[in-house]
Amino acid sequence: MKIIIATPLYPPDIAEPAPYVKELAKNLRHKHDITVVAYANNPEKISRVKIVAVSKRDWLPVRLIKYTLALYKASKGTDVIYVQNGPSVDFPAIIVGKITGINVIIRFSHDKAWERAVQLRLTDKNQEEFLKYSNGNLQVRLIMALQKFAFRQALLITAPSVYLTTIIANAYKIEKKRIIVLYNPPEKEQILPFTSAIIPYQILIHTSLIKEKKLQEIIYAVLLLKKDFPSTKLIVAGIGQEETNLKKLVQELDLHDSVSFIGHVSRAESWHIRKSSQIYLQNPKNEDTPCDIINTFVAETTLITIKNDMTSEAVVNGESGILTENWNRSELVSVISQLFKDHEMRKKLSGGGQRTLSEKFSWETHIHNLNLILESIKK
Amino acid sequence: MKTVDNKQIWDEYCKSELKVITPILSKLGFTLDQIQVHIGGERYLMAIKRDVGGGGKKLVLTGHRNIDGKRVIIKISRDIAGIEEIKHERKCRDVLQNINFAYRTFFSPEELLFTKQKSHIIFITTYIEERTAFLQHSMQDQFFLAMRAFEVQESVHATTSSHTKIISKTFGLTSAKNYLDSFDMFESESKDSDPNNNDLALTFNKANNFLHQNKNIIEQYCDFLTHSDFVPHNLRVVDRDIYLLDYSALHFGNKYESFGRFSNYMAIYNPELRMALFDYVKKNRGEEEYLSLRLMCIYKLGFILKFHTGTLANTAGNMNELSKERIGFWIHVMESVLDDKPVPEELVKKHHQALSSLRSEEEIRRQKELKQI
Numbered sequence: 001m002k003i004i005i006a007t008p009l010y011p012p013d014i015a016e017p018a019p020y021v022k023e024l025a026k027n028l029r030h031k032h033d034i035t036v037v038a039y040a041n042n043p044e045k046i047s048r049v050k051i052v053a054v055s056k057r058d059w060l061p062v063r064l065i066k067y068t069l070a071l072y073k074a075s076k077g078t079d080v081i082y083v084q085n086g087p088s089v090d091f092p093a094i095i096v097g098k099i100t101g102i103n104v105i106i107r108f109s110h111d112k113a114w115e116r117a118v119q120l121r122l123t124d125k126n127q128e129e130f131l132k133y134s135n136g137n138l139q140v141r142l143i144m145a146l147q148k149f150a151f152r153q154a155l156l157i158t159a160p161s162v163y164l165t166t167i168i169a170n171a172y173k174i175e176k177k178r179i180i181v182l183y184n185p186p187e188k189e190q191i192l193p194f195t196s197a198i199i200p201y202q203i204l205i206h207t208s209l210i211k212e213k214k215l216q217e218i219i220y221a222v223l224l225l226k227k228d229f230p231s232t233k234l235i236v237a238g239i240g241q242e243e244t245n246l247k248k249l250v251q252e253l254d255l256h257d258s259v260s261f262i263g264h265v266s267r268a269e270s271w272h273i274r275k276s277s278q279i280y281l282q283n284p285k286n287e288d289t290p291c292d293i294i295n296t297f298v299a300e301t302t303l304i305t306i307k308n309d310m311t312s313e314a315v316v317n318g319e320s321g322i323l324t325e326n327w328n329r330s331e332l333v334s335v336i337s338q339l340f341k342d343h344e345m346r347k348k349l350s351g352g353g354q355r356t357l358s359e360k361f362s363w364e365t366h367i368h369n370l371n372l373i374l375e376s377i378k379k
Numbered sequence: 380m381k382t383v384d385n386k387q388i389w390d391e392y393c394k395s396e397l398k399v400i401t402p403i404l405s406k407l408g409f410t411l412d413q414i415q416v417h418i419g420g421e422r423y424l425m426a427i428k429r430d431v432g433g434g435g436k437k438l439v440l441t442g443h444r445n446i447d448g449k450r451v452i453i454k455i456s457r458d459i460a461g462i463e464e465i466k467h468e469r470k471c472r473d474v475l476q477n478i479n480f481a482y483r484t485f486f487s488p489e490e491l492l493f494t495k496q497k498s499h500i501i502f503i504t505t506y507i508e509e510r511t512a513f514l515q516h517s518m519q520d521q522f523f524l525a526m527r528a529f530e531v532q533e534s535v536h537a538t539t540s541s542h543t544k545i546i547s548k549t550f551g552l553t554s555a556k557n558y559l560d561s562f563d564m565f566e567s568e569s570k571d572s573d574p575n576n577n578d579l580a581l582t583f584n585k586a587n588n589f590l591h592q593n594k595n596i597i598e599q600y601c602d603f604l605t606h607s608d609f610v611p612h613n614l615r616v617v618d619r620d621i622y623l624l625d626y627s628a629l630h631f632g633n634k635y636e637s638f639g640r641f642s643n644y645m646a647i648y649n650p651e652l653r654m655a656l657f658d659y660v661k662k663n664r665g666e667e668e669y670l671s672l673r674l675m676c677i678y679k680l681g682f683i684l685k686f687h688t689g690t691l692a693n694t695a696g697n698m699n700e701l702s703k704e705r706i707g708f709w710i711h712v713m714e715s716v717l718d719d720k721p722v723p724e725e726l727v728k729k730h731h732q733a734l735s736s737l738r739s740e741e742e743i744r745r746q747k748e749l750k751q752i
Contacts, residue, residue, distance in 0.1 A: 194518075
């Protein structure tokens with residue numbers, strides 16, 4: 001098949017979907033004729049993949065027109081345009097699709113209106129809550145309107161979880177049958193210049209530090225855990241408004257030797273602390289829960305999270321992680337204590353995580369499933 | 380004009396400026412420290428020699444605020460270029476904090492005062508106390524701190540017309556052509572200053588060809604926020620917060636420029652960290668980014684060599700020997716980057732020995748104050 005991947009970002013840009021697009025093109029080129037149409041000034045090259053770059057330096061309306069024209073020009077003989085969600089590519093892709101009759105599939109990774117609202121500091125809601133109760137300035141509302149238009153015109157939309165298909169369908173008033181689940185593949189493992197040996201009794205949570213996440217419960221849990229496990233240590237990675245209050249709590253409970261706030265971390269360090277922690281506490285209110293869970297599986301770290309529709313998709317309780325009913329100190333203490341004592345259970349969960357990765361979240365599975373989708377719409 | 384003359388001129392400049400500034404600062408409620416670490420030692424060699432951010436004469440002083448004893452950094456100048464540099468730095472701080480496409484930024488010391496007093500511009504910020512200097516952290520911590528700082532910079536990528544408009548006025552945009560033109564200048568000035576140095580000439584030729592052959596790679600990684608003097612003495616690490624001290628050296632260019640400067644610095648002070656960073660980029664970011672890192676290391680080495688060859692005519696005795704030693708060392712480092720090999724340990728050891736024996740007592744004290752030795 002001849003496929004165009006239309007993307008708002010491409011390496012050397014580092015933000016998603018840039019790395020995904022490059023990896024996707026490398027994986028698809030063996031079977032398909034791939035062209036990437038990207039907003040880029042100096043794109044990285046891939047052998048056997050044509051890269052069409054449209055400069056971002058022009059004024060917005062001009063670059064939109066140039067992108068549309070570039071997409072149209074590249075579309076000759078194309079079977080499908082696979083769009084990496086973003087208003088600057090959705091809209092041109094829909095126009096070209098309408099003119100040429102080429103099918104357009106939009107890959108939904110994150111909601112762009114929500115991303116913009118976060119960037120402009122207009123919201124501290126996670127994606128799901130934002131889409132349920134969206135607010136924002138004119139720019140954010142315009143992005144939502146453009147997304148709505150594009151999603152309704154596209155043949156299909158892919159979403160990274162079953163949970164999100166419902167959110168997208170409700171937020172944008174789209175028939176659920178047009179939204180297909182295509183799980184995201186994992187980020188690349190980091191190769192570090194030193195080993196990441198597991199530190200016994202080390203617990204990690206990596207999240208934004210906001211009130212809604214009830215992080216004080218974890219701190220109280222550490223206080224209780226230290227009675228039976230004096231070496232218990234909690235690493236809190238992330239930043240947010242609650243940081244001062246949480247640090248104050250740690251001081252009041254005299255836990256400053258057991259709780260470390262490490263703030264924002266690099267990709268290398270995020271990998272290292274996840275790999276070297278015995279337990280990862282995943283907060284489902286996280287901005288990117290599926291990715292967070294997948295990364296924990298890759299790191300082979302024992303995962304604890306709260307049971308809900310989203311986490312249940314990725315985690316099988318007792319097989320690949322532990323799903324708790326509540327995020328309160330007593331339940332956390334009970335679960336963590338068990339895991340601290342039971343090495344075999346931790347090993348089992350880690351193995352389960354690896355199997356889930358291989359079956360659902362690997363690049364091989366992703367490409368296989370994407371190929372099935374593409375074949376199904378072939379004319 | 381030799382070492383003694385230049386140093387004397389600098390010392391006299393400092394003395395006369397301090398005589399004028401001290402009562403002004405006192406009226407504003409500030410007192411200077413007895414020992415001024417940032418204007419002593421070899422500092423006179425660096426006056427007015429910057430590649431980015433201006434090149435005026437200014438003094439960087441330490442002191443405290445009288446009402447509460449708060450330690451402060453005072454930047455002060457009445458030189459036109461020095462004033463522009465201070466104003467530019469202040470503007471860079473403000474703009475960077477407010478860029479809406481910067482996902483994360485550095486911390487900066489709190490501004491306490493910005494004022495014009497007679498012909499002096501005075502910019503006072505809080506002094507950031509470091510419990511542990513960068514080089515005193517474990518190797519692992521240094522690695523992660525460095526990576527965090529680099530990722531903060533590369534998260535600021537100016538690509539659209541609106542981004543370019545916001546940043547070009549303040550920070551400036553450096554393209555591959557600018558880098559190559561600058562390197563041509565580094566080469567010609569270095570050769571003029573040290574005309575009989577065949578190793579210098581040959582290595583520079585090789586380096587220049589290498590840069591020109593890979594112009595596309597340099598351009599590919601441009602338009603990122605980068606710092607032209609990204610070294611530990613321009614940072615403060617407090618707990619895990621990274622404070623940037625010199626905002627005027629920020630500009631938009633190749634994202635590996637700051638990495639290159641940092642790596643070259645670590646060739647002397649922590650070669651293990653340097654190799655760890657090289658290894659990380661090679662294994663995690665791909666061949667093109669690794670090549671970009673090498674290219675920027677070479678670019679920054681060109682600047683270092685231009686600087687040190689430029690001191691030969693103006694130095695004598697131990698200072699002159701030290702300049703020659705430095706030139707020899709940095710040529711070897713440039714060759715090792717060109718050959719993609721580590722700098723030999725014995726070379727680094729020999730260089731440290733030379734630094735210890737040839738540096739003045741005053742400079743050794745300054746280096747200890749800056750916690751670089």
